[in-house]
Amino acid sequence: MNKFLLAGVMGWPVMHSRSPLMHNYWFKQHNLAGTYVPLAIEPTGLASALRALPALGFAGCNLTIPHKQAAMKIVDEVDALAKNIGAISCVIVRSDGSLAGTNNDCYGFIHNIRQELPSWRADSGPIVVVGAGGGSRAVCYGLTQEGAREIRLVNRSFDRAKKIGEEFGPPLTALPWEQRDDALEDAVMVVNTTSQGMVGQSPLDIRLDKLPKHAVAADIIYTPLETPFLAAARERGNPAVNGLGMLLHQGRPAWRAWFGIEPEVTAELRALMEKSIREG
Numbered sequence: 632m633n634k635f636l637l638a639g640v641m642g643w644p645v646m647h648s649r650s651p652l653m654h655n656y657w658f659k660q661h662n663l664a665g666t667y668v669p670l671a672i673e674p675t676g677l678a679s680a681l682r683a684l685p686a687l688g689f690a691g692c693n694l695t696i697p698h699k700q701a702a703m704k705i706v707d708e709v710d711a712l713a714k715n716i717g718a719i720s721c722v723i724v725r726s727d728g729s730l731a732g733t734n735n736d737c738y739g740f741i742h743n744i745r746q747e748l749p750s751w752r753a754d755s756g757p758i759v760v761v762g763a764g765g766g767s768r769a770v771c772y773g774l775t776q777e778g779a780r781e782i783r784l785v786n787r788s789f790d791r792a793k794k795i796g797e798e799f800g801p802p803l804t805a806l807p808w809e810q811r812d813d814a815l816e817d818a819v820m821v822v823n824t825t826s827q828g829m830v831g832q833s834p835l836d837i838r839l840d841k842l843p844k845h846a847v848a849a850d851i852i853y854t855p856l857e858t859p860f861l862a863a864a865r866e867r868g869n870p871a872v873n874g875l876g877m878l879l880h881q882g883r884p885a886w887r888a889w890f891g892i893e894p895e896v897t898a899e900l901r902a903l904m905e906k907s908i909r910e911g
């Protein structure tokens with residue numbers, strides 16, 4: 632490989648993104664000449680920006696808020712995984728200049744849990760997923776693929792949870808928001824996929840009293856590294872996993888597709904990202 636390698640993330644806004652720090656760490660670690668840049672693209676400019684990638688020499692890009700759904704109508708091919716999730720998180724420029732869309736969020740969520748808790752199994756009992764937005768769809772799809780037998784999906788707006796339940800079918804059941812505390816009874820895992828608990832947002836409104844002490848509490852939020860929900864779970868003895876690793880692990884299949892390399896989520900990379908998040 633002797634050319635300069637290029638990739639980036641398109642979002643609006645995007646300058647807060649921690650992705651460049653992570654991808655540029657991997658370029659350095661692999662001793663490669665290349666860079667990963669934040670690309671501030673307004674929604675109206677998404678189609679032209681994506682179409683410009685081949686001419687600019689990009690291997691591809693990641694997509695973040697608000698482009699994940701809109702890009703599905705722009706790229707030339709959307710794979711089955713992204714179609715099932717209903718969003719694209721990664722675009723790959725193919726050798727003929729066409730654009731392929733996939734979704735690596737689901738891989739990121741599952742592989743982070745596996746790295747943090749190697750004995751974890753999706754089929755060991757009921758799993759509660761709170762939230763029914765884009766992140767939730769990736770988490771629910773990943774859990775279903777991993778063999779989850781029962782997923783209790785609760786969301787403030789019941790309609791959105793119901794829609795995912797209808798699309799994904801069993802093992803997923805949509806439950807009303809009012810049942811979120813009771814849904815934790817006999818669960819082996821609870822995942823917060825809402826934006827509640829994120830910097831600037833109020834904490835997730837849930838009581839953990841009924842959650843068994845051995846159940847895993849996971850959050851897909853990584854700013855802050857420990858949300859009030861995760862802190863409460865950890866204080867009562869539940870194993871707690873934050874969302875940073877989901878972000879880190881979703882970068883690995885992106886690199887495989889863009890550069891033919893599978894980079895590692897090292898302790899050094901985690902520490903670098905944690906330091907950057909703590910510094911704000």
Ligand SMILES: NC(=O)c1ccc[n+]([C@@H]2O[C@H](COP(=O)([O-])OP(=O)(O)OC[C@H]3O[C@@H](n4cnc5c(N)ncnc54)[C@H](OP(=O)(O)O)[C@@H]3O)[C@@H](O)[C@H]2O)c1
Nearest residue numbers: 762763764765766767787788824825826829851874877878
């Ligand atoms: N770690 C990662 O790699 C990763 C990947 C993707 C997302 N995330 C994070 O996950 C979070 C959600 O992202 P998203 O893309 O899924 O967002 P989204 O599609 O906008 O969904 C937001 C979810 O939060 C719920 N919500 C918002 N305000 C609420 C409130 N006051 N009370 C209860 N529920 C509320 C929404 O419920 P309604 O349906 O009722 O509005 C919805 O379920 C963000 O913090 C994002 O940064 C992390």
